[in-house]
Amino acid sequence: MFxxxxxxxxxxxRCNLHCRLCCEYVPQNSPFPDMTVEEEKKILDVAFHxxxxxxxxxxxxxxxxxxxxxxxxxxxxxxxxxKQFDRLMLFTNCxxxxxxxxxxxxxxxxxKILVQVSQYGLFPEREQKILHSLxxxxxxxxxxxxxxxxxxxxxxxxxxxWDSQMCSPEKLENRxxxxxxxxxxxxxxxxxxxxxxxxxxxxxxxxxxxxxDEPEDYVDLFDSTSRExxxxxxxxxxxxxxxxxxxxxxxxxxxxxxxxxxxxxxxMEVKR
Ligand code: SF4
Ligand code: SF4
Numbered sequence: 478m479f480x481x482x483x484x485x486x487x488x489x490x491r492c493n494l495h496c497r498l499c500c501e502y503v504p505q506n507s508p509f510p511d512m513t514v515e516e517e518k519k520i521l522d523v524a525f526h527x528x529x530x531x532x533x534x535x536x537x538x539x540x541x542x543x544x545x546x547x548x549x550x551x552x553x554x555x556x557x558x559x560k561q562f563d564r565l566m567l568f569t570n571c572x573x574x575x576x577x578x579x580x581x582x583x584x585x586x587x588x589k590i591l592v593q594v595s596q597y598g599l600f601p602e603r604e605q606k607i608l609h610s611l612x613x614x615x616x617x618x619x620x621x622x623x624x625x626x627x628x629x630x631x632x633x634x635x636x637x638x639w640d641s642q643m644c645s646p647e648k649l650e651n652r653x654x655x656x657x658x659x660x661x662x663x664x665x666x667x668x669x670x671x672x673x674x675x676x677x678x679x680x681x682x683x684x685x686x687x688x689x690d691e692p693e694d695y696v697d698l699f700d701s702t703s704r705e706x707x708x709x710x711x712x713x714x715x716x717x718x719x720x721x722x723x724x725x726x727x728x729x730x731x732x733x734x735x736x737x738x739x740x741x742x743x744x745m746e747v748k749r
Contacts, residue, residue: 479708480530483662486520487669487680488512488551490539494570494599495745498633502681503540504745509669509684514550520671521554523698525561527707533591534562539669539681543573549582556586568593570742571604575611583616591617597742598624623741632738636678637727639687644724653719656728664715671698675714679722691721 490501491508499505525531536542536551545551548567555565565586571594575583583590592611596604611618621629644652658665658676665676673696674680680695682688694717696710714720 478529479527479711481528481532481666481711482664483533483535483666484524484528484531484673485535485537485665485667486512486517486555487539487667488517488536488542488548489545490669491544492538492540492570493544493572494541494597494742496597496741497743497745498635498739498741500633500636500677501539502685502687503538506685508540511545511547512551512669514547514554517551517554520668520698521558523671524668524673525558527696527698527704528711529561531562533564533566534558535566535568535667537566537568537667541570541573542567543569543575543579549576549578552582552586552590556589559589564591565589566591566593568595569607570595570597571607572600573607574603575607580610580614580616583611584614587614587616591619594618594620596620596622596624598622599742599744628741630738633741634737635727635739639682639725641724642727646718649719649723652723652726652728653717656723656726658728666711668698672696673698673711675720676722676728678726678728679720682722682725688722688725694720694722 489508489511490503492503495504534555536555542548552565567590569592583592594608608618608620623629653659666673667677667680668674669684674694683690694714696707696714698707
């Protein structure tokens with residue numbers, strides 16, 4: 478059986494916040510169109526053909542997923558594959574009021590759903606109201622606190638500029654294996670368009686044209702290779718010495734050196 482611990486579907490790339498160190502690079506870039514239910518189905522059909530089982534399927538951004546007007550439909554549609562995943566995880570920055578339609582869907586699938594609520598402390602009253610509306614309806618939540626004392630992960634990391642650092646293979650190997658995505662998460666498989674990457678730096682960097690496209694570094698669910706060949710490619714990427722994106726990333730500094738942490742969700746000035 479070919480299984481993955483987690484698989485993220487990027488359902489949108491826009492957000493109501495403008496965090497300076499956003500690891501999805503949302504405030505600095507124009508959004509792609511939101512994922513449609515048909516696009517989600519197309520990707521999940523192939524993903525669950527290639528992968529027999531996923532422990533946690535994420536519907537996430539790229540941005541603030543609760544802004545997606547079709548989120549209830551996307552959840553409904555994802556639930557059709559529920560025998561092939563253990564849990565469906567949704568994410569929110571806890572600043573977008575939850576519609577009645579979405580709440581009904583979350584309640585309907587609460588045995589299978591987990592909502593990760595990131596609390597930035599920017600709008601404390603709104604955060605509390607939204608969190609309590611979820612909890613009062615019995616929707617399982619995992620809260621992640623990014624303000625005040627004892628912040629999750631000690632604060633945020635800075636993955637640095639997109640310029641090539643011309644690093645030696647040894648340095649890149651250390652960076653890749655020291656990075657939390659590799660050492661702690663064992664991969665953060667994610668896709669928006671069917672190209673499945675190991676980490677957000679690789680996926681967002683290539684789709685935004687910020688780093689060169691390197692087909693060896695992702696599994697293209699829609700290419701002409703067989704199911705078995707795609708499975709082999711997942712395996713090969715997870716056993717790589719490093720990714721091309723690692724030369725355009727200071728992930729090792731951000732994740733290895735616990736002193737290098739930054740205030741979370743610092744808001745950028747937005748030009749209107
Ligand atoms: S809440 Fe902040 S970190 Fe999260 S997607 Fe929006 S801008 Fe990025
Ligand atoms: S590109 Fe950055 S985040 Fe991705 S694996 Fe390499 S060091 Fe880690």
